[in-house]
Amino acid sequence: MIFIDSNVPMYLIGGDHPCKREAKILLERLVSEKERLVTNTEVFQEIMHRYTAVQNKEAIQPAFDALYGMVDEVYPMIEHDVLSAKDILFSYPNLSARDAIHAAQMKRLKIERIFSFDRGFDELPSLVRIP
16 A cells, blocks of 8 residues: 655646656556555645645646545544654654654554655655655
8 A cells, every 4th residue: 555645646737847757657657556545635635735825726626636536545634643743743853744644644554655755754764755
């Protein structure tokens, strides 16, 4: 099982960028290998937050469509995830709060791999970041 981070669908629908091509190639490979791809509700919130912040709300729906088109399941966040994320933040002070939320949920669900271009996840020895 592989967790999909918010930057993957955003690169896929975005303009020309080196990560766009890489995201497409990796996604095609994961699908062809029949990997189970999952995400969480917080990833959708991140997409809305980012596109609202850059005044590009028209990109929200295409990003949602791309994400829904690639994942097999969307997990809800629960209180345990938030409390665990707090502990992760204190253990890894350079990790962002958003990354800690994903890491906490992934730990609870026993998901060890994440498809993300965010190098912050490399700090966590329990996770393997793709690419």
